[in-house]
Amino acid sequence: MENSKTISVENxxxxxxxxxxxxxxxxxxxxxxxxxxxGESGSGKSTLLRIINGLLLPQDGSVKIENDLLTPENLIQKRLEMGYVLQGNSLFPHLTVFQNMAYCLKILKKSDVFCKEKIAELLPLVGLKEDLLPKFPDEISGGQKQRVGIIRAIAHDPKIVLMDEPFSALDSETRDKLQLLVKDIHQKLQTTFVMVTHSRPEAEILATHLLEL
Ligand SMILES: Nc1ncnc2c1ncn2[C@@H]1O[C@H](COP(=O)(O)OP(=O)(O)OP(=O)(O)O)[C@@H](O)[C@H]1O
Ligand SMILES: [Mg+2]
Known part of the structure; x- marks a missing residue:
């Protein structure tokens, strides 16, 4: 059914x-x-996510988000309907944890009160405490950074969450916890998730669909 497709990548x-x-x-x-x-390293996984997110323009073919063609005119609006956890640490180093988490909310002109309440509501989802909020990214651990990145990607209730190897730099215990957490978030939010991973077991835990590139 045409309407049930959140993202269509065509040719x-x-x-x-x-x-x-x-x-x-x-x-x-x-x-x-x-x-x-x-898919193996270099097969184009990150490239595909960047194209879906409008960071790269394909030489041929198109991307539709909820049946709308992604165009230069609607790109900014469509990108705000997405959350993106980039490969590697991608927090803004000059912004606090709170400011990183509230980044898209601020662009969407949400009030300070709204941002504070929303972040407070999300923190327990990723097992973080409020005392982390005033810190800067270089004052927190790798696992904490990944969790902050996940909150930043979901705080504005996007329709789509793109994640590029979000757990690859983590120890296995933290990775297992975050996998379950993301699974839980997906079940609660019913958002459309697209995640790149090198780990087939991880894919089998999380995925409803597998795509080999
Ligand atoms: N900015 C760039 N300029 C030129 N070539 C690039 C650029 N970015 C990526 N590539 C090349 O494009 C191919 C696909 O890159 P991409 O980052 O999509 O791979 P990937 O599947 O995400 O790999 P990995 O699993 O290692 O992250 C690779 O061969 C890479 O070297
Ligand atoms: Mg990649």
Whole structure:
């Protein structure tokens, strides 16, 4: 059914110079699904997420978000309907934990009270305490940074959450905890998740759909 597709990637081709990364690639992501993208290093997983997020423009083909073609005109609005956990640590170093978490809320012009309440509500979801909020990213641990990144990606209630190897730099105990947490968040929010991972067991825990690149 056309309406149940949150993201449609249609016939996309993308090259860096003469290196073809994606060649006529298509995929649909249904509303509320959790797709894990697997594939060897360099196969184009991060490139695909960047194209969905509008950070890269394919040379051919198109991306539709809820049946709307992603265009330069609606890109900013559509990007605000997405949350994005980038590969590696991607917090803004000059912003506090709270400011990082509330980044999209602020762009959406939510009030300070709203931001505070929303972040307070989300903190327990990722097992973080309020005393972390005034700290800067270089004052917290790797696992804490990943959790902050996850809150930043979901705080504005996006329709889509894109995650690029969000747990790869973590020890196995923290990774297991965060996997369960993300699974829990997905079940609660029914958002459409697209996550890149190198780990097939991780994909099997989280995914409703698998995509091999
Ligand atoms: N900015 C760039 N300029 C030129 N080539 C690039 C650029 N970014 C990525 N590539 C190349 O494009 C290919 C796909 O990169 P991409 O980052 O999508 O891979 P990936 O599947 O996410 O890999 P990994 O699992 O290692 O993160 C790789 O061969 C990479 O070297
Ligand atoms: Mg990558």
């Amino acid at each position: 996309i081709s993308f090259s860096y110079g003469s290196q073809k990364i994606l060649d006529g690639f298509s995929a649909d992501f249904e509303k509320g699904s959790f797709t894990c993208i697997l």
